[in-house]
Amino acid sequence: MTQHHNKDTARKRVVWLMLALCVIGFFVALYLTFQHYTGGTPDCSLVQGCEVVTTSEYATIFGVPISLFGTLYFFALTIVLFAWLQHGKRAFDAVAGILVISGSIIACILIGIQIFVLDAICLYCMTADSISIVLLFLFFYKRAYSFLS
DSSP states (O other): OHHHHHHHHHHHHHHHHHHHHHHHHHHHHHHHHHHHHHTOOOOOSSSSOHHHHHTSGGGEETTEEHHHHHHHHHHHHHHHHHHHHHHOOHHHHHHHHHHHHHHHHHHHHHHHIIIIIIOOOOHHHHHHHHHHHHHHHHHHHHHHHHHHO
């Protein structure tokens, strides 16, 4: 029972870390969405590029800002992770897996567009994209820990 309890506690710690990252990602994406709808430009003081990235043709899909999709992604993942913490069902784990895999693939594409197409970096965008990729690694770490312990 102690080994099972320790394994369960470790998995829950990883999920809590994922939740914290989701909250950060949510607010970063929400800020970018707010800037889009108010006509503002994110203040990127360390690098020049936020305006190039957030006003490019790649910043929206059918007029909807990519950041709004990011906001919804982080919100949905937060709900699913909370549900997993409460109920521990495999279905929640599977949905979380689908979300983090698709989110990290999209994040890699968006990073590639910034670096190779636009030749500009938006720190806020990179933060949200990096969080998506870290969430993927944490998800698989949580899964692997279940099997290896």
